Amino acid sequence: MNNPQNTRFPEAEYKNQGLPEYSENPLISALPQIMSPIEVAKALSKRPHYQAEELNLPCHIRTHAINRLTRDFFVSQTNHILIEQKLSKLIRCSYLNRNPEKATFKRKLNSIRDLVQKEDLTTYIHDQADSPASSMTIAGISGAGKSTTTNLVLNTYPRVIYHPKYHMLQVPWLKVDCPHDGSLSDFCLSFFIALGRRLNIDYRAKYASGRPTIGKMMADVADLCLIHAVGLVVIDEFQHMSLAKSGGEKKMINFLVTLVNVVEVSVILIGTPKALRLFASEFRQARRASGDGSVVWDRLPKDESWEDFLEELWPYQWLHKIVERSEPLNNKLYELSQGVPDIVVKLFCLAQSRAILLADIPQEEALSPELLTQVFEDEFSIVKPMLDALRSGNRRKIEDCNDLIFPKLESNMINAVNQLIAKPLEKAKSIELGDPTETSIANTAIETITSMGIARDIAQPLITDALAKDPGLKLIQIIQLATTALTDTKGLKVKKPKPEYTSRKSWPQLSKNDLRKLYASKSGSMYESVVEQGINYPIEGLLAG
Incomplete structure (x- = not known):
């Protein structure tokens, strides 16, 4: 017998279990009553929260909403x-x-x-x-x-x-x-x-x-x-x-x-x-x-069980253009997933995220067999041997693959962005001052100041104001005047970004423009690598002025 020190656990409620040998035993009668098949189906079914109004949310928010399917479906x-x-x-x-x-x-x-x-x-x-x-x-x-x-x-x-x-x-x-x-x-x-x-x-x-x-x-x-x-x-x-x-x-x-x-x-x-x-x-x-x-x-057979599964899954789309379920889409989903429920749901989620993030206009947010294929090739290559074995129907091959580690998506974020096809970001608009030389110096000064952590909408008026007072200013003088004006501005505090530490062994994985990556992969001196990349500062022009 136990002698619990506290009773914060729920106390037993004894119920009639329908059989005397069950109801007369406190350890059994304290359990929930035996469920019928219909009650079991209702108790186990899970559906994610979904509201049509969420289609108006920004795309990066909707990708988080899509991830509910991996938890609550x-x-x-x-x-x-x-x-x-x-x-x-x-x-x-x-x-x-x-x-x-x-x-x-x-x-x-x-x-x-x-x-x-x-x-x-x-x-x-x-x-x-x-x-x-x-x-x-x-x-x-x-x-x-x-x-x-x-x-x-x-x-x-x-x-x-x-x-x-x-x-x-x-x-x-x-x-x-x-x-x-x-x-x-x-x-x-x-x-x-x-x-x-x-x-x-x-x-x-x-x-x-x-x-x-x-x-x-x-x-x-x-x-x-x-x-x-x-x-x-x-x-x-x-x-x-x-x-x-x-x-x-x-x-x-x-x-x-x-x-x-x-x-x-x-x-x-x-x-x-x-x-x-x-x-x-x-x-x-x-x-x-x-x-x-x-x-x-086993996996879902391609029969009414598969149809029922897709029928329940299909309405949960956070896309502006929801296509009707069709034979080509059904066949492509089964061909790629081989009826494995975990793969079906994750492929369905990632395809939606890809459609949202790559669409130039809302009407392009739609699922298609081509999109499903592309997402599968990018995201699920690790399970391809297992799925090929399932397609072959070879039991020995299936058993050889069934210890494969299955890819898991983060429970709070679908990490679709890193694998996206490169999409150019919208470039910041340049200013035009009329004189080509002034325009060039002004835009260079703006880029320099914004790289110091100053917002563009703050940097731009400071630069244009400095040049309006003296069009003959050199680059270094413009930057000095702008930063001085910035520090003199009452109530304006520039919040410096908190530096992020990256271990040295991770330098080769940084972006190509990061000097740490350049240092880690250089074959000669650092100066030679900088010159070769064309990122050395044109100091000669500054000194000549």
């Missing part, structure tokens, strides 16, 4: 409802033998804790064959929506429930990422951190300090699952187990089997098809049952 489909139903059963079944209302609960809790702390957790344990907890695997290619769907389903359940009567903090589910090296000790550490954050308790310091053995860490994980009534452990990115040191993956499988068979915690493994194919058979054999089976998460 989700279309419920059959696979998602299936996942929710399986996960709903996994959580509830794990509590069937853990009923705090039963007299056997405390005895069972103590006996299991004693077994966990004394048993060798690196061997299979089959003597708890009556465990109602189960297991499941979810396999699919990157970007298909495995983790997103699982997260949405998990978030329909409370994160923590406080039971005052039993002085217990119940954690219905906990999601842990598999360590990148497949290490069991790192997995235990990740578990301590995830559970500690959930409960605001520093379990990492309590259980992972002092270099404990792997056996002790595993026992502590199992113990915490019992103490906090953890119903489901979800392990994402399970393909990392293929990188485990010799025998490491066997220890991980054995430990997960212990959680299911002995501690009675259900387990879900999420990963790529190739990795889970290697582990799922051993996991099933260890469980002596298929558990709840596995869900193979």
Whole structure:
């Protein structure tokens, strides 16, 4: 039992779950009521905020609005409802033998804790064959929506429930990422951190300090699952187990089997098809049952599911010219994305940003097959091998590519500007004073002063006023008079831009006109490089005057 120091967590509200074995168990009846497929579809669906008035916003603001799609767009489909139903059963079944209302609960809790702390957790344990907890695997290619769907389903359940009567903090589910090296000790550490954050308790310091053995860490994980009534452990990115040191993956499988068979915690493994194919058979054999089976998460087929997805996505355009969805656009989107939802949404967003930023007039802001192709080639080259494999239908090629790191866009900004085709900026208008010499000197002086951080609309009248008083002034005299007048202007403060530090190793990536880049790439002396670039100041003309 827990003895929580505070009760800031929501207190349990016990509901009729429709079955006596559920409603009579406080750990189950405190969960949300079981949802119907229609209720699941409504609960999982997400749509971004959209207002037609936003089409009047400046283009750079609209590109931020477009990015809502990457955060707040989700279309419920059959696979998602299936996942929710399986996960709903996994959580509830794990509590069937853990009923705090039963007299056997405390005895069972103590006996299991004693077994966990004394048993060798690196061997299979089959003597708890009556465990109602189960297991499941979810396999699919990157970007298909495995983790997103699982997260949405998990978030329909409370994160923590406080039971005052039993002085217990119940954690219905906990999601842990598999360590990148497949290490069991790192997995235990990740578990301590995830559970500690959930409960605001520093379990990492309590259980992972002092270099404990792997056996002790595993026992502590199992113990915490019992103490906090953890119903489901979800392990994402399970393909990392293929990188485990010799025998490491066997220890991980054995430990997960212990959680299911002995501690009675259900387990879900999420990963790529190739990795889970290697582990799922051993996991099933260890469980002596298929558990709840596995869900193979594929891309969207080009059928009514694809049409429904685009039908929901298409209205969310922040463009002045919204084209109707057509067969060429449908085909091009599918050809480029191969039905991978993550790629479809991001391509749709980036194409809109590109259309907005490149349009000379509002009527040119429109999607087209050509624009989609260009954006895909610029932005998604890293996933081209995976998509080519999907097009080929070759299973081996697909499995060879499914560990590919998937490109992620920043959650707050679509970084489309850096990859845009160069578009000339509008040049500042020059002044014309009549006399060619005066005009040339005046515009040179304006450029010089604006480069010092003075706004052009301030610099221009200062220069023209100085030349109006004495047309024979030299360049250096004009600049001196203008800056003197500037400093004498009451209430006018020139705000100097805050310098930005750039590390020396980054100099070669600076713009071609930056002297630091010139210095980093010079082959001779700096003076020779400056002369070669034609950026040395014509001091001879100044001295001659």
